[in-house]
Amino acid sequence: MRVLTLQQAQAVTGDATLAACRRRIGRLEARALLSTRAAWITPPIIGEEPLLRWSSGLPAPAAENLARITHNRWAEPAQSVRIAVATDETRNRLSTIGIRPPRESEIAHDLWVAEVFVRRYLDHPTYAWLHEDGFGDLLADGAKPDALLTVGNDEDPVVAVELLGDYRHDKIQRFHSYCSEHGLAYELW
Secondary structure, eight states: OOEEEHHHHHHHHTOSSHHHHHHHHHHHHHTTSEEEEEEEEOOOOOOSSOSEEEOTTSOOOOHHHHHHHHHTTTOSOOEEEEEEEEOHHHHHHTTOTTOOOOOGGGHHHHHHHHHHHHHHHHHOTTOEEEEGGGOTTTTTTSOOOSEEEEOSSTTSOEEEEEOOOSOOHHHHHHHHHHHHHTTOEEEEO
């Protein structure tokens, strides 16, 4: 993940309190492995489950309905939250070269993608998560989901994860078509 709120970091680290997580992050920040700052983001916009799970054999989603549902969910007033961002040093150490820091305009979106990651991680710590910046040429010819999730061993499928912004129905249809053509199951959040 490119960015986490302190609450998301606490959930992943298992720190008993937010204060303990702040101390941990402070130690990492002192070693120039994380940077922290305030950011303005929209309130939580995702539910406990995806809006839609799709896999081969299921009908195409009602893109118009999904576009209507997601249209206004980014309209809430922004709130200030404390975020932690991996530094270049951390990205280099973790061999995540190519995963750049988020742009200011991407932070809210990335935090809610991170929320999906945290939920998946807490339920299934063995799941592997690949952020879109790490795809390289993997999905170069089409739609690029926010992340790919492998849900177990080599026999288990890869699932594309997409957090729907204020998308028009044709963008949702293109995403579905790409995943369908490539046999890629997906979750829309």
